[in-house]
Amino acid sequence: MRQFAWTARIRSPTLDRMPGMRIAISGASGFVGRAAAADLATSGHTVVRLQRGQNWQPDTGALDAAALGPCDAVLHLAGENVAAGRWTAARRQRIQDSRGPVTERLCRALAALPQRPRVLVSASATGIYGDRGDTELDERSPPGSGFLADVARAWEAATVPARDAGIRVVHLRIGMVLDPGGGALRRMLPPFRCCLGGRLGSGRQWVAWITLSDLLRAIRFVLEHDELRGPVLAVAPEPVRNAGFTQALARALRRPAVLPVPRFALRALFGAMADELLLASQRCRPQELCQAGFRFVHPSVGPALQALLGH
Template sequence: MRILVTGGTGFIGKALVRRLLARGDQVTVLSRRPESLKTIFGAAVEAWGRLSAWTTDRSFDAVINLAGEPIIDRPWTAARKQALRDSRIGITNQLITAMANAAQKPAVFLSGSAIGIYGDTGSVDITEQAPAGDDFGARLCAEWEQAALPAEVLGVRVCLLRTGLVLHADGGMLKKMRRPFKLGLGSRLGNGRQYMSWIHRHDYVEALLFLLHHPECKGAFNLTAPTPVDNRAFTDALAQSLHRRAFLATPQSLLKPILGERSLLLFGGQKVLPERLLSEGLCFRFTELANALAHANDD
C-alpha cells in the first residue's frame, strides 16, 4: 500500500512506520523535522516537510493521522490550548483539503482522537456509544473528530482512533513512570479509584493495520485493551513488574494547584472498552496488564 503518515516520528508513529516498512508498504511521512527521517527509518521512507508536497497527481491508498502535541506536558494557557488545537484540528483540516484536491482519493483515513473525549466517567463501562464530555480535553477530541469527518463526503472511509494510554518502555506515560518506580518512589494518584484504560503499543499498531484492511470498519473505535484497571491496581502492577513496592500516595490537593485543568488527566478516568474492535474480530495479544508490563519492550 501507498500510505501517508503524519506524526510518524512520535512514540506510536515510529513503531507504526517500521511495521509498515517491514511488510513492504510505500510510506511517506509528513514531519516538521523531515531531515531526521532518514536517521530514524533509513532511505526507504519518503520525507515531507510540508503537505503542499501532496500535488494533485500524487495518490495514496491510506492516510494515517497521528499528529498532535503532547497534551499534559505544558500549562494550558490560552496560547497553549490554541497550539493543541492547531496540532490536531489544523493538520486534519489541511489533510481534508489535500484529499479534496487529489485526483485520486485515498480509500481510508485513520484519524487520531483519544478516550479523553468521554471526560471523567468514573467506574461506568464506556463503549463507543457513550456521549462526549464537556471539559477542555473532551471538547478538543470532539472537534478533532469533527474535522476528520468531511473526508466521508469525498468517498473516503474514516476511522476515528479513540486512543487510550499506550504502553511501551521507550516512550509515552510508561517511560516517564518507570524511573521513579524503579527508585521505589512510585505512588498511586489520590484515592487510586480512577480507571486507566491502557493498550500495549504492539496491539495498538495491530489495531491500525486491522482497520486499514477491513473496509466494513468505519466510525469511532476505542483503542484500549479489554481489561481497564483503576490507578491503584495499575500502580501495584507496575511496581511488581519492576520488583518494587509502592507505598506512597500523591494527594490531588498537592498537584491540582500546579496542574490546574490538567489535573483531570491524572485524577479523572474512564473505564473504556474496545467493544467495536472486539465485535469486528480483532484479537488482542495483551489483555492483562501484568503481561503487558512484562513485555514492555516488545514490538
C-alpha cells in the same frame, strides 16, 4: 527533495490478506508515528512521511501531491503533545489548533487530490469521554465534558470533508499507550524504580490503556477492515483502576509502590492537566475491534507490564 519512502523488505501475514499499500503518515517523528512507520514498512507497505514545512503545510493544508504520490491510506497522528507540560493558555491554543483546524485542512486537501486515499485513520483519544467514574463506555457512548473532550470532539468532527469525499474515516480513540521507550510509561519508570511510585489521588479512576505493540496491530487491522468506520476504541479490553495499574507496575519492577500522590499535590504540580489526564476516569471497552475479530496480545495489564519490563 529527500526520499521519504521506506520500502518493505520483510513479508508478514498481512501481505497474504492485503497487497502492500502506500500509506502517508503525519506525526511520523512522534512516539507512535515512528513505531507505526517501521511496523507498516516491515508489513509490506510503502510509508511516506507527511513532513511539516516540506511536503505538507499544516497551516494552509497544502500537500505536495507530486512528492507524496498517490496514496491508498493516510494515518494522521500529528498534534501538539498534550502531556508535555502545564496547560498554559499558549499550550492549550497549540493543542487545539493542531487538532481540529489542522485535521480539517488536511481532509480538505485529501478530498481535493486527483487520486484520493481509500481510508483515513485519524488519531483521537479516550479523553473524548471526559471524567466518567464507573460508567462503562464504548464507541456508542456520548462524549463527555472538559478541555480534552472538546478538543477530541472537534478533532473527530474535522474529518467530515474527507468522509463527504467518499474516504472511509476511522477515528482511533487511543488510550494511554504503554511502551518503555516513550509516552506515559517512560515518564513513570524513574520514580517507580526509585521506590517513589504510588497511586494517583484515590487510585479509583479507571485507566484506558493499550500496549504500543497492540496499538500497531490495531492500526493495521483497521486499515485492512473495510467494515470499520467512525469511532474505534484502541484500548485493551480490561481497563484497570489507577491503584491496580500502580500495583501491577510496581510488581513488574519488583519495587514497592507505597507513596500515594494526593490530588492537591497533582493539581499543584500539573494544574488542570492533572484532573483531565491523571485523575479522570474512563472505563472503556473496545467493542468495535472485538466485534470485528481483533485479538489483543496484551489484554490484561499485569502480564502486559511484565512482558514490557522484562521480568
